[in-house]
Structure formats: structure tokens, C-alpha cells
Amino acid sequence: MAATGSARPDGDMSWQEVGELGLRYGRIPLALLLVEAFYWFLTMPSDTLAPIQVTEAWIWNGLTNLIYGEGTAVLSHHNGWLTRIDLLHPSFPGAYDSVGLYVSDECAGVHEMIFLSTLVMMTDGVPQREKWKAILVMCGIVYVLNILRLVVFYPIALTSCLDTPDVQSCLTPMWQFHEAVYTWGFLVVLVSMWLVWFLRFGGPARTLAAAKEDPSPWRFQRRRLWESKHKALLGAALLLFVLAMANISTNQEAIDARDTLALCESSSQLSSDCGDAELRWDDAIGYAWSLSALGLVVGIGTMVVVERPLEDGTWPRHDVNTVVEPEAPMKKSHHGKKSGSWKRRSEEE
16 A cells, blocks of 8 residues: 555546545536526527527528428428428328428527536636637537437438328327437537537646636626726616516506406416417516516626636735825925015015
């Protein structure tokens, strides 16, 4: 057995160092939980990320027709947005030989991009510029992978429905693929991408070095210096809260939906109008939560700053009472040469 205190072989880590790494990276799950909560509030209403959804639906439709033949997919509207895709083939079930799908806000891939970006930004020992470059590259890869996931729906459904045409169950393999990708497929891909990038930049060695040099890499402090842009951001946050409240209290469509829903509940009615009213009211509540979440993030991000230690290891000091006074003008010496009439000076004295 080696004596206590002997040098360890290169590359080995002590349990103390493992514990330091664990504590340092313990904040990553907390950050991911906060990001998940924010994303949940952001996407409560349907089609929150409509511009991205429309873009992906257009690319999905174009690639499907390009790869599998013209007329295999048709692009149409869903909830007022051009996000619906109908896959067409005579073997598909239903009277129209089609499979109706649409790109929801969950299918846009933004969730995965935010998750991966958080992992990268919370990684220590890597220059900030390299982090941003990695985020741009990884988010681009996620976007492409998400498009490929949508494009392969057609051959999966077609292969199964050719064996059992015009049967609803022939679409089961397509739904199973979709479920598997969202249950664990994307998670494995995202974590693997981050792990490869993490090891590429030194991995635990650089993180441990950063932990030894700076055991407390950052802390949150309230903002003491307010500039015009900070006040403008705070005003924007308050405006988002006002819009959130107005979306429920002054939006006539939301008010009508609420009244209709109350009438349906009081009379125990079950109709399409009641269902539509419930969807409209849920969307109004969802938009209010989304705007409130954005306002909360903007407000906190404006009022709170992240501080790092100085080179000597001490934290910056903020003394708002310290005012740099302008240099006082030099007083005239009593022994300096006087000018003017001697007689006039004597009379004035």
C-alpha cells in the first residue's frame, strides 16, 4: 500500500477532487430545472413558437415531396398557422388516404436547443467565445436532426401500411418511433454531444483547475448602477406583466370564451361550442402565463447581476456613497505678488 501523501499517478483523481467536481456541477441540475420551468410557462398556449413551426413545416413538406415524389405531402393550415402536413398514399388509412400531422411548439426542437445551451453555458474551464461557438454549432445540428426526424415519418408509415393497407394500426410503428425519440432518443443525443465537446476541451482536468483557482466562480448581486438601458428593460418587463393581465381582463375573445365556459359548466352542457370555448380560454390563460414568465426573466435579469472574483481572489466592493469629487482649484498664496494700486488697496482694506 502506498504511503499517505504520496503523489498520485497522472490522470487519477482523489475522492476529495471528485467531491469538488460534484459540488461544482451540482448547480447544473438546478439551472436545468429553472430552464424547464421557464419553457413550460412559455409554451403553455398552443403555437407559441409559430414562426419556427411554420419554417420547419415548410422544409418538411418540401423535402418529403423532393425525396419521395411530388404529391406525397401537402402543406395546410392548423389553428391559423401553416403548420399542418398531410402525408398521402393509397395504403394509408381513412377516406382520404392520408395521415394528418402538424408541427407543434414541442416538435420545433427549441426545447432541446435550450437544454443543450444550458449545459454548455454552465460548463467551467472553457472560454466564453468557445461556448457560444459550440452552442451555434450544436443548435444547428439539433435543428437538422429534428427535420430528419420529421422526414422519416413517411417511409416508416408507408412500410407498415403496405403490409396492412387501410388499417389504422399500420401507423403504430410511426407513433412508436416518435415516442421513442422524445422519450430518450433526443436526450441520449444531446448528452452525447455535450460529453464529446466537454472531453474535447479538457474535460474534468480543466474543470478541476478552474475549481482550484476559483472555488466560488460567481455570485448573484442586486444591481447598484442603473443606466438608461436597464430602466428601459425594467419598463419592458412591467409592460409584459400589464399585457398578461390585459390578455385576460380586456381581450373580448377571452372574455366571451370565459362566459361561455361558465354557462356550459353551470348547465352541465357538452357541445362543440363548449369545447372551443375551453380551448380559447386555456390559450388566453396560457398566453398570460407566458408573458408573465418573460416579464419575470427580463425583470430578474435586469435587477440582478453576476459577479466574479477579482484577480487577487476578493470580491468587488460596491460603495454607492463614494463620490469622486472634482479637484479643488488651487488657492492663491498669501505671499503672492499683489497687483493693482497700493493706494486703492489700502482704501479697500
